[in-house]
Amino acid sequence: MTQQLEATRRTPLNRERVLRAAVELADDVGFESLSMRRLAEELGVVPMALYKHVANKEELLDGMVASLIGEIDPPVTHTDWKSTVRLRVLSARRALQRHPWARQAIESRTTKTAAVLDYMESFAGMFLAGGFSADLTHHVMHAIGGRMWGFTQELFDDQSGPTAESPAEVPPEAQAAMMQQMAERYPNIVAIATGTAHDGSSVVGHGCDDQFEFEFALDLLLDGFERLHEQGWSSRQAKLDRR
Amino acid sequence: MTQQLEATRRTPLNRERVLRAAVELADDVGFESLSMRRLAEELGVVPMALYKHVANKEELLDGMVASLIGEIDPPVTHTDWKSTVRLRVLSARRALQRHPWARQAIESRTTKTAAVLDYMESFAGMFLAGGFSADLTHHVMHAIGGRMWGFTQELFDDQSGPTAESPAEVPPEAQAAMMQQMAERYPNIVAIATGTAHDGSSVVGHGCDDQFEFEFALDLLLDGFERLHEQGWSSRQAKLDRR
DNA sequence: TTGACAAGTGTACCGCGTACACCTACCGTT
DNA sequence: AACGGTAGGTGTACGCGGTACACTTGTCAA
Incomplete structure (x- = not known):
């Protein structure tokens, strides 16, 4: 039965694997959701196990950055x-x-x-x-x-105005009214935003290249x-x- | 006796005072040490009291940034x-x-x-x-x-090399040896760092203008x-x- | 057989943001 | 004078985060 357990047991962790998993996890869930606990879970291991391979979270992040640098030609x-x-x-x-x-x-x-x-x-x-x-x-x-x-x-990536709450709950034509307000309060911003909407689509948050x-x-x-x-x-x- | 308590009681908080205190606290202890709990303490109040004046920490930070913008000419x-x-x-x-x-x-x-x-x-x-x-x-x-x-x-503000641990515990002339190593591994960095030390002082972390x-x-x-x-x-x- | 060592575990602590129910002093109204 | 609403402050509690510390366990060399 110890046999079975041993068979089930993954190959032991190492720094490499921890870093790779961290990169993957961060890719998936984002920087702010990357936690030692979550990473440990992902690796099927208890949080403290990670500390046998990285000194602390700082060092983990350093390692991740190093691995990223490795991807630069x-x-x-x-x-x-x-x-x-x-x-x-x-x-x-x-x-x-x-x-x-x-x-x-x-x-x-x-x-x-x-x-x-x-x-x-x-x-x-x-x-x-x-x-x-x-x-x-x-x-x-x-x-x-x-x-x-x-x-x-x-400083621009968000197309949200100051009153951006509901992601998809915007009344269809109320957007025009908001646009109106925007144009009054922020004429310049609207100008530079729509000025580049070469395709004529005049949505504010059209996203730029x-x-x-x-x-x-x-x-x-x-x-x-x-x-x-x-x-x-x-x-x-x-x-x-x-x- | 209720009289006394009332006399002791500070003028009630308001958004303004909370924001001002937050700015001051952050000035003193730094961004990462600014917490709702610490701020509350500073104001002689229980943490949750702050939430009567700001919706959450996000909004607090937004308010701080707004106050900063107010300082720009x-x-x-x-x-x-x-x-x-x-x-x-x-x-x-x-x-x-x-x-x-x-x-x-x-x-x-x-x-x-x-x-x-x-x-x-x-x-x-x-x-x-x-x-x-x-x-x-x-x-x-x-x-x-x-x-x-x-x-x-x-990306430069730290003058610390990769082996920067003790802040002031550097053996006086061991620095020269480290400098030697630096020059070998990072000739370009050393060149651009010392190349601008117009006064002839060749310390690596001379800090730039x-x-x-x-x-x-x-x-x-x-x-x-x-x-x-x-x-x-x-x-x-x-x-x-x-x- | 032993015993060192590396890997993983379990428990615990403290700090964080904040939900929720509560208290309390003050106010304008009746 | 009695009353009820409300704004401001409280206390308790939860879940999450990083990580210290003491422990077991599996492996391999002597």
């Missing part, structure tokens, strides 16, 4: 820095979109793990290899910020970097120019 | 859009720096309150008033993202916006150009 070679950076960022973005929890996870991390440092190291390398000064590279990395991970501060928005900002920055690089920008000079 | 008038936007953003940044919890609070909010919508409305207005098309304004607002609140994704980094990226974006605006950029054209 290495930089391509034999092109200019701009394409290299661009492709890498877009690869990061793809990884991020496969794992909706990743943005929150990255933002929640404070201490940099080796995996993160490695990624940043390699990222800086793309600029330096492109002939950027260490100085410019430094500031450029700051400027690109979260976009180096493939995300933007999304995230990918386009992302690339718009990314290219704006890359073009700016290029210009500074070409004109031999240095922070010392910039600071002198300021006065 | 209104847009200046009679200048070009660029200065107007720039000054406003820098004002937002100042507000944010007075309240270290604000970044996390803003990022944590999903539904937009009236206060937030008002701010965004007015923000969009600065571009539109400057002659920007609704189209360009839309994308520009996306691009500026969190910077419109005065913050950047800070946050304000400068912020303005660097902000101006890069504003210059980019200006260029696009001048050349009559439209998203339709941009999409056509892409192919």
